[in-house]
Amino acid sequence: xxxxxxxxxxxxxDPTKPFYEQIVEQVRGALARGEVAxxxxxxxxxxxxxxxxxxxxxxxxxxxxxxxxxxxxxxRGQGTFTTTKQEFIDNIRQELADKAIxxxxxxxxxxxxTHEQVLALMEEADYx
Amino acid sequence: xxxxxxxxxxxxxDPTKPFYEQIVEQVRGALARGEVAxxxxxxxxxxxxxxxxxxxxxxxxxxxxxxxxxxxxxxRGQGTFTTTKQEFIDNIRQELADKAIxxxxxxxxxxxxTHEQVLALMEEADYx
DNA sequence: TAAGTGTATTAACATATATAATACACTATA
DNA sequence: TATAGTGTATTATATATGTTAATACACTTA
Numbered sequence: 001x002x003x004x005x006x007x008x009x010x011x012x013x014d015p016t017k018p019f020y021e022q023i024v025e026q027v028r029g030a031l032a033r034g035e036v037a038x039x040x041x042x043x044x045x046x047x048x049x050x051x052x053x054x055x056x057x058x059x060x061x062x063x064x065x066x067x068x069x070x071x072x073x074x075x076r077g078q079g080t081f082t083t084t085k086q087e088f089i090d091n092i093r094q095e096l097a098d099k100a101i102x103x104x105x106x107x108x109x110x111x112x113x114t115h116e117q118v119l120a121l122m123e124e125a126d127y128x
Numbered sequence: 129x130x131x132x133x134x135x136x137x138x139x140x141x142d143p144t145k146p147f148y149e150q151i152v153e154q155v156r157g158a159l160a161r162g163e164v165a166x167x168x169x170x171x172x173x174x175x176x177x178x179x180x181x182x183x184x185x186x187x188x189x190x191x192x193x194x195x196x197x198x199x200x201x202x203x204r205g206q207g208t209f210t211t212t213k214q215e216f217i218d219n220i221r222q223e224l225a226d227k228a229i230x231x232x233x234x235x236x237x238x239x240x241x242t243h244e245q246v247l248a249l250m251e252e253a254d255y256x
Numbered sequence: 257t258a259a260g261t262g263t264a265t266t267a268a269c270a271t272a273t274a275t276a277a278t279a280c281a282c283t284a285t286a
Numbered sequence: 287t288a289t290a291g292t293g294t295a296t297t298a299t300a301t302a303t304g305t306t307a308a309t310a311c312a313c314t315t316a
Binding site: 025029032033034093096097100101102103104105106107108109110111112113114115118119121122123125127128 | 153157160161162221224225228229230231232233234235236237238239240241242243246247249250251253255256
């Protein structure tokens, strides 16, 4: 699996999920983990498309998603930058964590595991 | 959201996910939770299709998926039945739980949460 | 003015999902 | 034996989604 480093973000695309979703996830993840500074210039749509070997439209769609959620800001003619507001990142990180917990809980309860059993399983799980 | 009860299984389909996937999940969930006995006759392809208001092909696809994983057995001309082997159910339940845990762990670590933080969040989470 | 930004539009294509219609093979039973 | 009810298979069609491609336009900087 080919891995691309750019602007402090590691991109790795696989064909099992939509490319634009993976780009969104990986930019968002880098921001949530504090691996990218605020107000940093992102690679241009065309540049990232070329690096990732996808169509510029696919990158644009990802950037627009990220802008809609406030993680990126774009200036026509200048480029796309990471947000200036740490609180945006914190809020979205919290939202995504809540969502992951909700979905995980639903999946486990659908399989008939109690909350206690889930806690026990999580404790022994190797956390990657 | 309309809810259909048949053969001890509750079906509830929403249009945001493939119907055949939801049918598979809900049959599998009922088996995993022990809500359906072994060797029980399932509704026929046509009957379930009519109840759920989907095409018979869609139900057939779900039944075939479930048969491939060993949870259902079909006899041409007679019908489709739940497996005779409790171990099949146990194994698949375990596989699905492992998968859910892996994916949840990946999502949370991608957001920069440590294992300890995840455990703490899970403890306070309301488990539905 | 030129080059590099983001943006918009339209077309084309592949794939997945779902429906529809039809036919066939097998089993149980009246 | 005939019939009805099983699962199964095939083909066609429609729709939505994801992706690529080509092109054009607006804005900013140098």
